[in-house]
Amino acid sequence: MKRRNVLKSIGLSSLGLVGLNPQVKASEILDPTLHPGLAPDDKKKDPEFEQFGRTDYEKARDAKLFAEQFFNKHEMKTISMLVDIIIPRDSRSGSATDAGVPDFIEFMAKDKPELQTPLRGGLTWMDNMMKRSHEQDFISCTAAQRIALVEEIAYPKRKKSGMSQGIAFFSLMRNLTASGFWSSKIGIEDIGYMGNTPNQWDGPPEDVVRQYGL
Amino acid sequence: MSDFQIKEAPTVYDVIIIGSGAGGGMAAYELTKAGAKVCLLEAGQHYDPADPKYITQLKWPYQSPRRGANTRYRPFGDFDAAYGGWDIEGEPYTTKGDTKFRWFRSRMLGGRTNHWGRISLRFGPQDFKRRSIDGLGDDWPIGYEEVAPFYDEVDRLIGVFGTNENLPNDPDSIFLPAPKPRLHEMMLLKSNKNLGITTIPSRLSILTKPINDERGVCFYCKQCNRACVAYADFSSSSCLCKPASKTKNMDTIYYAMAREVLTDAKTGLATGVSYVDTLTLEEKTVRGKIVILAASACESARLLLNSKSARFPEGLANSSGVVGKYLHDSTGASRAGIVPALFDRKRYNEDGTGGMHVYSPWWLDNKKLDFPRGYHIEYWGGMGMPAYGFGWGIEDTNGMFPDRNGNKQEAGGYGASLKDDYRRFYGAYIGMAGRGEAVPREDNYCEIDPEQVDKFGIPVLRFHYKWSDYERLQAKHMHETFEQVIRELGGIPMGNKPGADEEYGLNQPGEIIHEVGTIRMGNDTSKSALNKWQQAHDVKNLFVVDAAPFVSQGDKNCTWTILALSMRASRYIVEERKAGNL
Numbered sequence: 180m181k182r183r184n185v186l187k188s189i190g191l192s193s194l195g196l197v198g199l200n201p202q203v204k205a206s207e208i209l210d211p212t213l214h215p216g217l218a219p220d221d222k223k224k225d226p227e228f229e230q231f232g233r234t235d236y237e238k239a240r241d242a243k244l245f246a247e248q249f250f251n252k253h254e255m256k257t258i259s260m261l262v263d264i265i266i267p268r269d270s271r272s273g274s275a276t277d278a279g280v281p282d283f284i285e286f287m288a289k290d291k292p293e294l295q296t297p298l299r300g301g302l303t304w305m306d307n308m309m310k311r312s313h314e315q316d317f318i319s320c321t322a323a324q325r326i327a328l329v330e331e332i333a334y335p336k337r338k339k340s341g342m343s344q345g346i347a348f349f350s351l352m353r354n355l356t357a358s359g360f361w362s363s364k365i366g367i368e369d370i371g372y373m374g375n376t377p378n379q380w381d382g383p384p385e386d387v388v389r390q391y392g393l
Numbered sequence: 394m395s396d397f398q399i400k401e402a403p404t405v406y407d408v409i410i411i412g413s414g415a416g417g418g419m420a421a422y423e424l425t426k427a428g429a430k431v432c433l434l435e436a437g438q439h440y441d442p443a444d445p446k447y448i449t450q451l452k453w454p455y456q457s458p459r460r461g462a463n464t465r466y467r468p469f470g471d472f473d474a475a476y477g478g479w480d481i482e483g484e485p486y487t488t489k490g491d492t493k494f495r496w497f498r499s500r501m502l503g504g505r506t507n508h509w510g511r512i513s514l515r516f517g518p519q520d521f522k523r524r525s526i527d528g529l530g531d532d533w534p535i536g537y538e539e540v541a542p543f544y545d546e547v548d549r550l551i552g553v554f555g556t557n558e559n560l561p562n563d564p565d566s567i568f569l570p571a572p573k574p575r576l577h578e579m580m581l582l583k584s585n586k587n588l589g590i591t592t593i594p595s596r597l598s599i600l601t602k603p604i605n606d607e608r609g610v611c612f613y614c615k616q617c618n619r620a621c622v623a624y625a626d627f628s629s630s631s632c633l634c635k636p637a638s639k640t641k642n643m644d645t646i647y648y649a650m651a652r653e654v655l656t657d658a659k660t661g662l663a664t665g666v667s668y669v670d671t672l673t674l675e676e677k678t679v680r681g682k683i684v685i686l687a688a689s690a691c692e693s694a695r696l697l698l699n700s701k702s703a704r705f706p707e708g709l710a711n712s713s714g715v716v717g718k719y720l721h722d723s724t725g726a727s728r729a730g731i732v733p734a735l736f737d738r739k740r741y742n743e744d745g746t747g748g749m750h751v752y753s754p755w756w757l758d759n760k761k762l763d764f765p766r767g768y769h770i771e772y773w774g775g776m777g778m779p780a781y782g783f784g785w786g787i788e789d790t791n792g793m794f795p796d797r798n799g800n801k802q803e804a805g806g807y808g809a810s811l812k813d814d815y816r817r818f819y820g821a822y823i824g825m826a827g828r829g830e831a832v833p834r835e836d837n838y839c840e841i842d843p844e845q846v847d848k849f850g851i852p853v854l855r856f857h858y859k860w861s862d863y864e865r866l867q868a869k870h871m872h873e874t875f876e877q878v879i880r881e882l883g884g885i886p887m888g889n890k891p892g893a894d895e896e897y898g899l900n901q902p903g904e905i906i907h908e909v910g911t912i913r914m915g916n917d918t919s920k921s922a923l924n925k926w927q928q929a930h931d932v933k934n935l936f937v938v939d940a941a942p943f944v945s946q947g948d949k950n951c952t953w954t955i956l957a958l959s960m961r962a963s964r965y966i967v968e969e970r971k972a973g974n975l
Contacts, residue, residue, distance in 0.1 A: 204609075372779060
């Protein structure tokens with residue numbers, strides 16, 4: 180059922196025959212099919228970002244951030260490789276780059292400037308490490324060489340000497356990648372979040388209650 | 394006309410109300426209904442959650458380029474309804490010594506009622522008489538019996554769900570049906586029972602049934618903090634200011650930052666309010682027969698302290714010297730855990746209403762404990778909407794558990810097994826926060842900073858605030874309880890239990906956004922600024938209806954009591970006016 184109809188039926192069922200005006204109005208406002216400009220699928224110059232109750236100063240700030248570019252091409256390529264190592268494509272869903280994670284990280288670096296130095300510095304740290312052992316930067320190395328470095332920095336409990344900065348950087352990348360991936364359309368579908376839609380709540384399903392002996 | 398001339402509106406209103414949050418909204422609603430001509434001053438902008446240009450409800454995280462992360466403008470996330478925050482451009486506040494105080498402000502119609510968790514708890518009989526019970530602080534000049542009829546009316550007017558539990562200090566009310574508990578909440582009901590921790594359906598001002606034809610009912614999206622398009626949750630803007638405007642008895646002036654309450658030098662009565670138009674920086678004046686402050690506890694105190702004259706050299710209504718003092722916020726501490734029994738849960742929509750469906754009101758006797766005041770516990774958990782921060786810190790968690798095939802795995806990692814961990818752990822995290830009562834102290838206060846002004850030229854507040862062992866030991870108890878709750882649930886607490894060096898994890902004062910007490914009421918005119926009707930002892934046509942008049946906080950959130958007391962004060966104003974006393 181469309182959002183609009185669900186909302187109307189909630190108003191109707193709880194009142195008997197008379198629909199609640201605010202409920203009917205809400206159902207019309209929240210129905211994306213009645214407001215094509217509000218539909219999340221509309222990709223024209225990022226209108227979806229402007230269409231969710233932004234104040235003027237927020238719109239101005241977001242527009243300014245979109246117009247800027249923080250990471251250079253080399254850094255963006257490195258980020259893309261790294262996020263796909265962290266969250267690769269599998270049988271259930273696409274990879275971090277499929278979900279637009281590099282663009283998300285680019286935006287966050289501008290939105291939270293305190294991320295800039297740890298990210299840029301961490302990317303450079305990786306390139307330096309690779310150049311030292313393989314005389315090439317991270318993206319120019321072989322997949323096996325890249326994984327060898329990731330192995331060294333992906334496990335914070337190992338306490339490898341000389342690697343602690345790399346470990347901190349990789350943890351930050353892991354966390355940003357997870358944020359970006361799981362909050363994307365692909366990630367939400369994969370994780371199985373089923374809310375954000377008008378409905379009626381009547382407690383957990385019976386089989387779940389039974390499963391947990393409650 | 395000269396640009397420097399102070400603009401004065403020709404009308405003399407019956408009542409001027411400063412601030413449109415819970416207290417101001419209720420006064421506006423009551424007084425316009427009684428026929429008074431009201432002027433409502435709001436420092437911020439208009440807001441209506443059903444106007445598409447403001448809507449954030451039912452948006453997806455990917456509609457925000459920051460995936461719902463917080464910004465300076467929306468410290469509680471990109472979809473939160475409240476405009477303003479801890480740090481507003483051009484509106485600073487300062488602290489004295491090593492005080493750490495944080496002040497959250499919302500600049501919009503409805504004020505901070507657009508942000509809060511809709512937790513709507515009555516104070517109980519003991520909450521008005523703490524000095525009589527433990528010898529600390531002061532008793533209120535009124536008791537529960539005097540406020541109860543107004544709580545009843547607020548319940549009916551605004552709507553609150555919950556259950557009658559016959560508890561001694563958490564009064565039964567006129568409740569709408571409470572939503573059923575979510576899975577982790579059902580588990581908590583069971584495990585907390587083993588621990589003897591009272592856990593009952595929460596009490597939130599969200600409509601689970603229609604109460605009038607102005608507002609719709611909840612459609613269970615869990616997003617009350619985004620404000621409701623159907624007006625199914627309470628905010629002052631939607632539920633009080635809007636109907637007040639409809640009476641045609643009220644003019645609302647937006648972008649009006651009140652600077653000073655004006656008084657007549659001869660009579661000492663309030664005659665109006667001087668305010669700065671925040672868009673033009675022009676100084677303007679509005680005249681009224683009665684002035685009601687509802688700008689928030691600290692902002693109202695600031696206004697009185699800035700309203701100095703020959704007759705009131707220490708600020709208006711401050712012959713007692715108490716204005717700004719006895720500032721106190723709720724205490725706060727929190728902890729999270731992970732529950733392996735919930736790994737790989739079956740997926741279904743468990744959004745429910747905004748906030749928690751169950752909570753724990755204070756269940757112990759302080760006479761048997763080493764701290765004087767209680768706290769309640771709020772819980773979170775479930776299969777929520779992923780957003781910025783999702784899965785953050787998984788490297789602290791995933792090494793504790795074997796993988797899906799029972800093999801030991803290392804913390805952190807990458808690739809397919811990491812991706813799978815996020816799926817397994819989804820909906821298995823739970824958390825809780827204690828919200829407790831602090832003991833009010835004269836030496837916790839806000840005052841006018843001797844040097845700094847804001848961008849409107851108005852002297853700003855300076856805060857001085859320290860927690861005492863009363864609050865620290867309470868926080869210590871909270872954390873011990875949190876670990877018990879998590880373990881009894883079969884969970885593993887995450888992070889470390891904070892020790893004495895971290896004040897047992899106490900939030901900084903101000904962070905819980907329950908500031909009260911700065912213009913307190915009382916019978917003794919040397920120790921209070923207001924009488925029991927929230928009328929200034931020194932200025933009979935001046936009232937305060939936000940949380941500034943509170944003598945103490947209770948281990949409850951303050952909104953429902955602000956509403957009941959504002960209604961009570963407004964009725965008193967109408968009666969006094971009819972009797973010719975005002």
